[in-house]
Amino acid sequence: MPAPQPPVPESPETAATRAKGRPRSAAADRAILDATREALAELGWGGLTMGHVATRAGVAKTTLYRRWPSKNELVVDAVASLFDELVMPDLGSLQADIEAVVAQFAALLARPESQAALLALFAEGTRDRQLRRRIREAIVDPQKRLVRQGRTAAQARGELAPDLDEATAREEVDIIFDTIAGTVEHRVLVSGEPVTPEWTRRFTVLLLGPFPVPSAG
């Protein structure tokens, strides 16, 4: 779901159909987003220019700017949909569920278009509060459902204690999400080393504890 520039920014309207004049081409929207993903994979974040995207999409540069005010916003929308493919399976154990999601996430991060875009987006987000909000709304927060689903399933199995209160549970979801997402991103995008099943298993064991201390079975 892209977030185009509102055709008429300040017009409360009846919020119903605002069909008046020539409607925006939905085909252009798709062509632009596809072109953005392709260009990202080929040229990376730095090599991506608005002019290039427009040409590749068969669209005038003006048309592009009419919908997305800058490269940042454009890329958020172009990338966000990539993350929708992540699903939380129910494999019968928390360990297996986490390993499966980690593997999915790692595979996603291995793709050129997400690799080129994600960290660059995050980097811009550190300076632009609005952009950071959009990143969270479009990319980060929707994926927290995975953690919530996994927790719920594990609680149903008795692997996890039920939530005591809402606030604590939310904080715990945040911590777990930051840990899984951050670690996999760091492994793949910074260290640049592959996420093998072996690594995934070890990481999950570390996450679920116990730490390999002598006294622990």
Place this chain on the structure above:
Amino acid sequence: MPAPQPPVPESPETAATRAKGRPRSAAADRAILDATREALAELGWGGLTMGHVATRAGVAKTTLYRRWPSKNELVVDAVASLFDELVMPDLGSLQADIEAVVAQFAALLARPESQAALLALFAEGTRDRQLRRRIREAIVDPQKRLVRQGRTAAQARGELAPDLDEATAREEVDIIFDTIAGTVEHRVLVSGEPVTPEWTRRFTVLLLGPFPVPSAG
């Protein structure tokens, strides 16, 4: 320790003193790196231009390009030194040691100059193998000493089992490093939420296990 362009790229020399002609100004080096850090804090990665850095450092643009071939390399050197301040304390318990390092790292990431630079550097590194190598050599790998020191101290206290073999130990250091660094980065730079002592404690507990299961005291 900056990595300037070699004055005469291909000259084995006797590797001794290559003093011939006017030597490069060490003051210019310092002025450039200082200007880079300042400009990063003020303008962010995207706003940082080579011309701006040169002007601010009181140096000709040509002088800048003689030493660093691009913005990427310049920023690596300008930022790497920031990380040298991290130290692993010996507070008597692994929990306390990790909490202390997490707090230091979070404080470092909260500074504008590192915030603007780190993720952007990582982003560029995903497309440029040489840059990624330089980032690892200059920033990432040196900090793994913290994990090794913490492990050694914990082993001496009996909190951790001694290493069985070298390869496994190295992998474990990598996993722990990716987990701590990645999680804190994600919390501060992506989620954009503060690293409080409370959060640090909960994260460390999660890391050291056991996971808060019902049967665990």
Place this chain on the structure above:
DNA sequence: TCGCTTTCGCTACGAGTCGTAGCGTAACTG
């Protein structure tokens, strides 16, 4: 002291990108 070498600051350059404005045309509504 005098060359020799290298770096210095400065200026200027072509190439490329940015985001916007103006134009005439196309598409859709009442």
Place this chain on the structure above:
DNA sequence: CAGTTACGCTACGACTCGTAGCGAAAGCGA
């Protein structure tokens, strides 16, 4: 059909890029 909006196209000034050429400055060895 008139009104409205989106469209493709062209052109624009402002900016950054990385490089080249210049004369002057700084250190070296003879």
